[in-house]
Amino acid sequence: MTAHEHVPVLIVGAGGAGLSLSLLLQQQGVSSMLIERRSDVSWHPRARNLNFRTLEVFRGLGLTSEIHAASEPVSRLFGRERLASTDQKELLDPASLLDATPFSPEPLLRYCPQSRTEPVLLDAARARGVDVRYNTELGPFTQDEQCVTATVIDRATGQSYVVDADYLVGADGAHSRVRETLAIPTHGQGILDEHYVFIYARAAWNQLVRGYESDAFLIDNPDVRGIFIIAERTWGCSWSPITHHKTKMPRPSPSSAPGS
Ligand SMILES: Cc1cc2nc3c(=O)[nH]c(=O)nc-3n(C[C@H](O)[C@H](O)[C@H](O)COP(=O)(O)OP(=O)(O)OC[C@H]3O[C@@H](n4cnc5c(N)ncnc54)[C@H](O)[C@@H]3O)c2cc1C
Numbered sequence: 001m002t003a004h005e006h007v008p009v010l011i012v013g014a015g016g017a018g019l020s021l022s023l024l025l026q027q028q029g030v031s032s033m034l035i036e037r038r039s040d041v042s043w044h045p046r047a048r049n050l051n052f053r054t055l056e057v058f059r060g061l062g063l064t065s066e067i068h069a070a071s072e073p074v075s076r077l078f079g080r081e082r083l084a085s086t087d088q089k090e091l092l093d094p095a096s097l098l099d100a101t102p103f104s105p106e107p108l109l110r111y112c113p114q115s116r117t118e119p120v121l122l123d124a125a126r127a128r129g130v131d132v133r134y135n136t137e138l139g140p141f142t143q144d145e146q147c148v149t150a151t152v153i154d155r156a157t158g159q160s161y162v163v164d165a166d167y168l169v170g171a172d173g174a175h176s177r178v179r180e181t182l183a184i185p186t187h188g189q190g191i192l193d194e195h196y197v198f199i200y201a202r203a204a205w206n207q208l209v210r211g212y213e214s215d216a217f218l219i220d221n222p223d224v225r226g227i228f229i230i231a232e233r234t235w236g237c238s239w240s241p242i243t244h245h246k247t248k249m250p251r252p253s254p255s256s257a258p259g260s
Contacts, residue, residue, distance in 0.1 A: 007033040007131070010150055010165035012138045012178055014038070016047060016114060018171030019121035022130045023061050033163065034130055035152060037137035041122055044200070045113030045231050048216075049074050049094065055106035066120045071112035072214045075229075079218045083208050083228055091218060111214040115232055138177060141168060195242040205236035 009025055011018045014036035022034045050058075050071065058067045077092040100108040125132055139151035139160060148168040153160045170178025179186075206213055209230065217228045219238075226240030 004149070004162045004164045005033075006147075006164045007031060008165065009033070009167045009169060010035070010148065010163055011169045011171055013170070013172035013176075014118070014122070014132065014134070015042070015171065015173060016117055016121070018169070019118060019125055020057065020061075021169060021171060022125050022132070023121065023128065024057075026125070026128050026130055027061060032130060033165075034125065034132045035136040035138060036132070036134050037155060039135045039155075041115070041118035043115050043232065043235075045115050045229065045237065047117075048111060048113045048229070049109045050112045050117065052100045052104045052106040052108050055110060056104060059106065061124065063120060063124055066124070067112060067117070068110070070116040070120050071110040073111060074107075074109035075111040076212075076215045077218060077227075078212065078215060079220060081219070081221045083205070083217060083219055088217070113231075138172070141178075141181065143168070196239050197242055198237060198239045200231060200235055200237050202234050203236060204234060205230055206234065 008030055009032040011022055011032050011034045014034055018034055018036070022032050025032050050067070055064075055067065058064065074093075074095045076090060076094070078088045079091045080088045094109050095107070098108050100106065122132060135155045137153045137155055139153050141148055141150035143149070148165045150163050150165065150168060151160050152163050168178065170176045170182075172178055205228075209215070209217065213230050215229075219226055219228055224240070226238050228236060228238050231237045
């Protein structure tokens with residue numbers, strides 16, 4: 001019989017929640033194994049702004065300088081008719097909503113997309129001895145009075161092995177296998193009747209939004225209504241709501257996207 005690995009805590013999912021938890025446990029002297037089915041950190045920006053409470057948690061982990069170096073002032077929202085338009089209107093500056101100075105050493109918000117937060121947290125986790133395994137997926141698991149017994153799959157080789165853990169933590173996102181397996185219900189409104197399509201494309205978008213690289217743009221004209229952001233460098237991302245099966249996508253013209 002193959003020997004089982006034993007860990008105090010098995011964390012499933014290396015998004016912001018799983019990576020942060022691994023560091024918080026390590027700070028308390030609790031070892032964990034963190035498994036992630038992706039092969040690497042997320043390059044999608046996804047969660048873009050960190051609020052002051054999250055910044056305080058990272059401060060408590062001794063990561064203030066790393067997070068501030070990776071981040072920028074909070075992302076604002078501007079309205080333009082087309083991405084190439086020179087006229088724009090500021091629609092939202094979240095920093096102006098509240099002054100956090102009286103109650104926090106951190107600003108209200110910082111622009112630090114998940115594609116930047118995850119590498120900072122991963123570097124810290126590995127440097128502090130957390131056992132982080134990418135390309136590694138949680139398979140079936142059971143629990144008894146003693147421990148959780150989980151099958152873990154190495155996606156690179158297809159081989160699986162068994163990990164025994166005192167605790168299993170499902171940090172595996174919105175469609176959590178851990179939560180579904182344990183039939184843990186959710187509360188609230190359930191699935192919202194709102195659907196969006198996200199498109200990532202590489203072009204010299206930054207020439208059209210120079211000086212506003214961390215901001216978002218609501219593109220609104222008779223053909224299109226959707227948000228555009230720069231994902232990282234020349235990767236741009238557009239997203240639009242899909243309504244009544246009728247999809248309207250931002251369509252930057254070839255002449256308005258230099259280098260495309
Ligand atoms: C396209 C998109 C845009 C978004 N934009 C914003 C935004 O602008 N602002 C904002 O605040 N939020 C945004 N979000 C939401 C934000 O990304 C989530 O709230 C946040 O990522 C939740 O963090 P998490 O760590 O709980 O989960 P996740 O970041 O989803 O991490 C869960 C991880 O678990 C892994 N995983 C799942 N199942 C398994 C398994 N069986 N074995 C191993 N690993 C597994 C997944 O690969 C994933 O990496 C966006 C999300 C998406 C998808």
